[in-house]
Amino acid sequence: MARRTIIPFGPQHPVLPEPIHLDLVMEDEKVVEAIPSIGFVHRGLEKLVEKKDFLEYIYVAERICGICSFMHGMGYSQAIEQIMNIEVPERALFLRTIWAEFSRIHSHLLWLGLLADAFGFENLFMQSWRLREKVLDIMEETTGGRVIFGSCKIGGVRKDIDPVTLKRIEKILVELEKEIKEVSSVFLNNFTVKRRLVGVGVLSKEDAHALGAVGPMMRASGIAQDMRKLGYGAYDKLDFEPIIRNNGDSYDRCAVRIEEIFQSIDLIRQAINKIPEGPVETKVTGNPDGECFVRLEQPRGEVVYYVKANGTKFLERLRVRTPTFANIPALLKMLKGCDYADVPILILTIDPCISCTER
């Protein structure tokens, strides 16, 4: 047996924008085992729910993560609405869906940029983020925020998008789609990129299921599950199918995310064409009493909210199981037996969001 050494990876590392630590047990250049530790920036946001008015907590929920901030607000609102039997106006559900899909596009473009940066393709990184800026501009124009939108509220949304702007967004999407196609073809066809991704970090369908992987991680391994199919928001009125690939390697995880960008563009188009007229919020009165589980599909995968309320303005419990937390066991499995040089790529291919994990 070769001599074993342990290499500490993170919490500060060029490929990690946020802190996570892995002890990599090595035999020569191969990783034999990886032991994670998290909690460097644990914020106790789940606990804070006991001391914040449930209506105000949405501002905290949105700050669980800077990338899927809108969807955290949406999931939290949906849980409270379910407990209080609040009927959200249909136009608000469509608007939520539009903003959620824009969040997915910007998240996936951000991830593509980070991936390109991780394997040293600086130009590709800049191109990906240049396109992401265009999505952020749309979000700024329609919500007033580029990262934290503040547009979702319990009972609906705070802002409407006028029909003229919706039509203009549709036109911007045509141009954006064309540009994303050009950039994504480099990710999918470039020889150097493929050398770094094809066959690297294979996660079989069986392992993805057994290890509880979610989102693009799961779908790249051939499991056709997407929580949007549950029909929350306006998804029950839109036509789409989960995007899957079957090889379960880093290339397929990249391909799934790229295809999901185009799927999101299509979903936004469908939503713009089907959005009904009407109010965008329902007045909320009283306090919630009861409990519920809500599941949403964030860019990184399934997120679970558990809310338990006791009839007062303070909730008893908010539990948020974020997708990155669920994907850590699959990451540990992928790291076993990989080359040390592939560790940054493998960590990135789960699209880790430590901010979510450290809620």
Next chain:
Amino acid sequence: MDTKQEIKNITLDKLSSEVRELASKGYRLVQISCTKLDGNLQLNYSFDKDYEFINLRLEIPVDAQVQSISDIYWSALMYENEMHDLFGLNIKGMAIDFKGNLYKTAVKTPFGNC
């Protein structure tokens, strides 16, 4: 789509057998969570199969010892260590026992003490 959600109350001694049965039927472990109640802890073990969502729920005293399910679902070790670190829950037989070092919190078992 029918989004069936079920909450099934079980006792501590039935936990392993119930989880094993769901595993044999092909359910995916979605999450495990802990809620502090008056003097007790409530645990929710959530599973999914084809969007069907099942929760096994048990209520236990704060000092009870819970058998790990990481021998059935290896990924449970993350949730179990989390509950141990945040709530001080005593869990036996975890596939990897971080011994309170998964979360580096300033306060020990912050969700259990307050």
